[in-house]
Amino acid sequence: MHKYFTAVALLVMSFLGPAALYAEEPAEIIKKSQEAFFYPGKDMQARVKMALIAKTGQERLRELTMLRINGSGGDQKYFMYFHNPGDVRGMSFMVYKYPNKDDDRWLFIPSINLVNRIAARDSRSSFVGSDFTYEDVSGRDIEADTYKYIKEDALEGKPCHVIESTPKSPTEYIRKISWIDKTTYLPLKEEYYDVQGALYKVFTAEKVEMVGGLPAVTKRTMANVKSGHKTEVVFEGIAYNVGLSDDLFSERYLRKPPEKWIK
Amino acid sequence: MKAKITYCVTLSLLLCLLMAPSYAQEVTFHGFVQGNISARVTGNETADPEEGGDYLSGEERLRGEVTGSSGPSDFVLKIDLVHDSIAGEDGIDVREGYIDYRSADYDVRIGRQIITWGAGDLLFINDVYPKDYGALFSGQPLEYLKIGSDAAKIAAYSDLLSVELVVIPFFEPYHLPDPKRFFLYNPMPGLPQTIEEPRRETENTEIALRLSRQIARFDTSLYAYRGFFKLPGMKTDDPVSPATAILFYPQLSVYGLSLQGAFANGVLSIEGGYYDSLDDRGGDDPTVANSSARYLVGYSRQFWTDFTAGIQYYGEAMQDYSRYEDSLPAGFPKTDRLHQLVTLRLTQMLKYNTLRLGLFSFYSPDEEDWFIIPEVRYNMTDSLWTSVGVNLFGGKNSTTFFGQLDKNDNLYANLRYEF
Numbered sequence: 001m002h003k004y005f006t007a008v009a010l011l012v013m014s015f016l017g018p019a020a021l022y023a024e025e026p027a028e029i030i031k032k033s034q035e036a037f038f039y040p041g042k043d044m045q046a047r048v049k050m051a052l053i054a055k056t057g058q059e060r061l062r063e064l065t066m067l068r069i070n071g072s073g074g075d076q077k078y079f080m081y082f083h084n085p086g087d088v089r090g091m092s093f094m095v096y097k098y099p100n101k102d103d104d105r106w107l108f109i110p111s112i113n114l115v116n117r118i119a120a121r122d123s124r125s126s127f128v129g130s131d132f133t134y135e136d137v138s139g140r141d142i143e144a145d146t147y148k149y150i151k152e153d154a155l156e157g158k159p160c161h162v163i164e165s166t167p168k169s170p171t172e173y174i175r176k177i178s179w180i181d182k183t184t185y186l187p188l189k190e191e192y193y194d195v196q197g198a199l200y201k202v203f204t205a206e207k208v209e210m211v212g213g214l215p216a217v218t219k220r221t222m223a224n225v226k227s228g229h230k231t232e233v234v235f236e237g238i239a240y241n242v243g244l245s246d247d248l249f250s251e252r253y254l255r256k257p258p259e260k261w262i263k
Numbered sequence: 264m265k266a267k268i269t270y271c272v273t274l275s276l277l278l279c280l281l282m283a284p285s286y287a288q289e290v291t292f293h294g295f296v297q298g299n300i301s302a303r304v305t306g307n308e309t310a311d312p313e314e315g316g317d318y319l320s321g322e323e324r325l326r327g328e329v330t331g332s333s334g335p336s337d338f339v340l341k342i343d344l345v346h347d348s349i350a351g352e353d354g355i356d357v358r359e360g361y362i363d364y365r366s367a368d369y370d371v372r373i374g375r376q377i378i379t380w381g382a383g384d385l386l387f388i389n390d391v392y393p394k395d396y397g398a399l400f401s402g403q404p405l406e407y408l409k410i411g412s413d414a415a416k417i418a419a420y421s422d423l424l425s426v427e428l429v430v431i432p433f434f435e436p437y438h439l440p441d442p443k444r445f446f447l448y449n450p451m452p453g454l455p456q457t458i459e460e461p462r463r464e465t466e467n468t469e470i471a472l473r474l475s476r477q478i479a480r481f482d483t484s485l486y487a488y489r490g491f492f493k494l495p496g497m498k499t500d501d502p503v504s505p506a507t508a509i510l511f512y513p514q515l516s517v518y519g520l521s522l523q524g525a526f527a528n529g530v531l532s533i534e535g536g537y538y539d540s541l542d543d544r545g546g547d548d549p550t551v552a553n554s555s556a557r558y559l560v561g562y563s564r565q566f567w568t569d570f571t572a573g574i575q576y577y578g579e580a581m582q583d584y585s586r587y588e589d590s591l592p593a594g595f596p597k598t599d600r601l602h603q604l605v606t607l608r609l610t611q612m613l614k615y616n617t618l619r620l621g622l623f624s625f626y627s628p629d630e631e632d633w634f635i636i637p638e639v640r641y642n643m644t645d646s647l648w649t650s651v652g653v654n655l656f657g658g659k660n661s662t663t664f665f666g667q668l669d670k671n672d673n674l675y676a677n678l679r680y681e682f
Contacts, residue, residue, distance in 0.1 A: 052615060060617075060645045085645035086293065086681025102525055104480060111406035114379040117482070117523050117530040119565045119573075126569060129616030172568065229615065251475070251482070252420055256363065256370065259332060 026147035026163045029180055036185035038139040039076070040214045041240030043069040045261060048080075048235055052130050055228030061085060062128050065262040066235075069244045074099040077249040078138055081262040088128070092254050095120075097138050108254045115254055124171055131201065131222035131231040144168060145176075155179050155188045173201070184208065184215040200226045211238045290331040294682060297324045301401040301654075301675035311443040314349050319444050319673050320401040321348040326358075336364045349444070359411050369419040375411040378429060380473060380486065382521040382532035384608060385623065386577050388557045389486040389519040389536050391471060393493065395438040400445070400668065402636075402652055402675025410435060424476050431469040434461045436512055437493040440668070448667035450497060450595060454508040461491055461512055481524035486536070488517040498550040513551045514541035529564030532575070546583025549590045554582040561606075569612040577604040596662035599629040617642040621652075625665060632658025632666035650677045 050062040067079040078095040082088040090110035097103050105118040123135040145165040153162045160179040167173070172194065179189040186208060192201035207219035216238050223230035248258055301319040309315040325344045331337060343356040361374030381390040385408075398407035414431040440447060461467040469490030476483060491512040499505030519536030535558040543551035556579075563573030579602040581587060591597055609622040624635040638652030654673050658666025 054615075058644075086295065087642065087645075087648060087679075089293065089681075102528065104525055111377075112379050112409045113377045117525075117532070119529045119563050119571055120525070124568055125565065126612070126616055129612075131615075247420075247422075250420075252370070252418070252425065256365070259337070 024161075026149040026161075027142065029149075029161050029163055029185070030145075030147055030165070030178075031142055032185045033178070033180045033187055034139050034142065036215070037187060037217070039070055040216065041070075041212070043067070043242060043244040044238065044240050045242050045244070046235045046238040048233060050128070050130055050132075051232045053230050053232065060129070062088070062130065064128075067244055067248065067261055069246060069249060071246075076138065077246070079249055079253070079257075081257045082128075092257055094249060094254050095138060096249070100141050100143050103134075103138075106251070106254055113255065115251055130233075131224050131229060132233070136203070136222065150177065153179060155181075158183070158188065160188060181208075186215055186217055194226075198226075200224060206232075212240045214240055289333065290329065293328045294326040295324075295679050296682075297326070297404075297677065297679040298322075299324070299401075299403050299675070299677050301403075301673045303671055303673050304653075305670050305672050307446060307670040309442075309444060309446060314441075314443040316349075318349050319671065320397075320403065320675075322346060323348070324356075335366060336362060338362045357411070368421065369417065371418075372416045373414075375413050376416065377409045377411050378414070378416070379409060380471075380484070380521075382482075382523045382534045382561065383559050383577070384532075384561060384563075384573060384575060384606065385625075386559050386575060386604065386606065388534050388559065389473075389484075389488070389517060389521060391469075391488045391490065391493065391517060393435040393437060397438055397440040397445075400440050400654055400656075400671065401673065402654055402677070404650070404677055404679070410438065424474055427473040427475075429469075429471040429473075431471070431490070432465070433463060434467060434469065434491060434512065436460065436491075436495065439494075440671075445668065446670040448662050450662075451499065451505070451508040454499070454505060456508045456510055458495070459509055459511040467491075479524075481522045484521045486517065486519045486521070488515075491515055492540075492552060494552075496550045496552065511550075513543065515539065516541060519557075526562070527564075529562055532559070532561035532563075534559050546581075546586040547590045549587070549592060549595070553584075553587050556580045556582070563608070569616070571608075571610045573606075573608040575604075575606040577606070578602070596660065601629065603628050627658075627663070627665070630658060630660070630663040630666065632656075632660070632663045634665045634668070646681045648679055648681075651675070 044067070046066050048064050048066050052060040052062065061084060062082070063084040065081045065083070069077050071077065076097040078097065080093040082091045092108040094106045095103050103120045105120045106115055107118050108115050123140070124133045127134050127137050145167050148164040150162040150164050153160050159182045161182060163178050163180060165176045165178065173192040174195055174197065175193050177191045178187050180186070181188050186205060187203065188205045190203035191199055194200045202223050202225060204221045205217040206221055207217070208215055209218045216235065218235045218238065220233050221230060244261065248261065300321045303317045303319055308317060323346045327342050329340045338361065340360045341358040343358055345354045345356050347354065357375055359375050359377055361372050361376045364371045378392045379390055381388055392412050393410040394408055395410055412431050412435060413433045414429050416427060416429045418425065418427045471488040472486065474485045492515045493512070495510035496513055498509050498511065500507045500509060516539040517536050519534065521534040523530065523532045538555045538557060540552055540554040542548070543553060546553040559575055559577040561573060561575035563571060565571050581600050584600040588597065604625055604627050607622070607624050611620045613620065619640040621638045621640070622636070624633065626633045635655040636652055638650055640648060640650040642648045652675055654675065656665050656668035656671055658669060660666045661669060
């Protein structure tokens with residue numbers, strides 16, 4: 001009798017599909033993943049080093065300090081100060097990010113002491129010439145995609161949820177497959193498929209470390225498998241809950257970056 | 264002029280030396296080497312025996328940038344050593360040199376500094392600070408459009424409001440294209456010119472104020488300025504038998520506001536200002552610009568990945584127009600009551616932002632003149648970039664702002680190595 005029940009249960013489950021095997025909804029997993037990846041701590045400070053590597057091997061480097069503070073209801077503020085290279089040195093970039101609404105973005109150009117608003121509609125534009133987009137840096141609206149649970153998998157021994165995201169409105173990819181660590185909820189790998197259905201971009205979390213009790217991706221890569229171009233990003237000296245105040249994210253500090261925090 | 268430069272450099276070096284020990288731990292040094300060349304392509308050559316010919320600019324610059332900080336204060340010094348190949352002259356251009364002091368709720372900046380206010384893109388209403396149109400018209404990198412002001416700036420911040428007060432003791436006019444190199448309209452040809460700048464007196468100190476805060480996600484500012492027009496008026500020493508034309512800078516007050524923020528998937532910019540011509544409030548002095556109301560509306564938006572388009576409409580409505588008409592001497596070109604400009608900016612980034620295709624254009628429907636700048640910029644490496652472009656001028660009349668430059672269409676190139 002008992003065996004019979006088990007068999008029925010397995011049969012029902014297999015009909016319902018893998019999603020039913022796991023209690024969590026895929027959208028819920030993505031939400032937790034975004035919280036783990038983009039929202040850890042009340043605030044964050046990090047030195048970010050980007051290597052933009054062409055197919056030929058030619059490297060360009062970007063070095064910046066990133067400050068972030070979380071607000072209420074998913075709102076966030078970002079401050080980025082560029083240390084290198086020369087043509088962007090001293091520039092500051094500030095973003096007020098709102099879920100489901102266009103961001104407010106400002107750019108400070110030190111050579112003419114100009115603070116300018118930046119049109120921010122297309123979050124798929126390249127971030128400082130890298131393979132990462134603005135969205136990859138500060139997160140995509142959860143409402144912008146529909147989600148499907150594909151399977152369970154393991155990456156380098158870490159059990160993962162594999163989720164497919166499909167954009168509701170046209171963008172340059174038609175689907176994204178994400179491997180999300182079951183324990184930390186960090187995305188370990190993401191594959192982007194273009195409108196022809198071919199794989200063209202791959203995100204990889206190369207290194208995950210514990211920072212102040214929170215798991216953090218300290219090295220990540222975005223590779224364009226079609227062009228052979230890739231971008232490697234290392235987050236150095238990440239610190240959470242350092243006590244950033246809201247007024248740092250203002251025109252005053254955009255024009256004159258806060259020494260204490262950007263070193 | 265030379266004495267002034269020497270004075271600035273000496274002062275700057277002295278300051279550096281004085282501060283060096285205390286800043287020793289946190290001094291940085293950067294800079295660049297830059298070449299700029301601009302050649303007229305219309306075939307017209309100016310007649311000046313020394314600087315005439317096809318070239319509008321040809322120079323090499325070595326920039327040194329020193330910054331240092333210690334506790335709540337720091338300093339910045341940006342100096343260009345310039346070799347002007349056309350005139351065969353060497354010079355020093357102190358771009359900026361200032362000291363900052365910062366406390367919890369106020370900042371002080373003293374020294375030569377570039378200040379940029381307002382919401383316009385290459386259109387300025389409340390930005391009353393010095394500019395170099397010669398640099399813009401000969402294709403030098405955009406930063407050379409702005410010139411530093413020798414000023415003191417005090418800024419105070421609260422949750423309610425930010426206040427900036429700028430005090431400029433020494434007047435600096437707009438730098439206009441050099442008549443030795445550019446074909447320009449001269450309303451009084453044949454008369455030698457002298458320049459009368461406001462005297463170095465305390466009562467001629469320029470004062471500018473800006474109050475700002477965010478209102479409903481819009482960056483909102485109010486402005487007030489008391490000083491001088493930066494574009495000169497022209498009069499003669501003797502109206503009956505003139506021997507000299509005098510360029511002078513009448514008194515001016517400006518009151519204005521600006522708004523900039525997200526709107527309809529793009530950025531909306533609005534700015535307005537009232538130019539109160541203090542030396543000609545009646546509007547009947549033809550040598551002094553009448554009072555005017557100036558305003559602009561701009562909208563920019565990203566239409567597809569890495570492509571942005573921006574459009575602006577600018578208007579300048581002259582007050583007391585009938586008195587202007589009545590007092591204008593015969594033979595002088597008359598401007599319309601309402602002067603308008605439309606600008607368009609298109610930018611496409613390509614190849615991981617290393618290649619930028621840009622276009623900026625001005626067009627005035629009333630003066631029927633234009634200025635168009637297509638430009639390509641390419642970053643060869645992180646430290647080396649080049650830009651090549653064309654400045655195209657034209658117009659129905661040779662007396663309007665851009666129309667007078669018709670014969671000066673030029674091809675320019677810049678090359679910069681940063682370190």
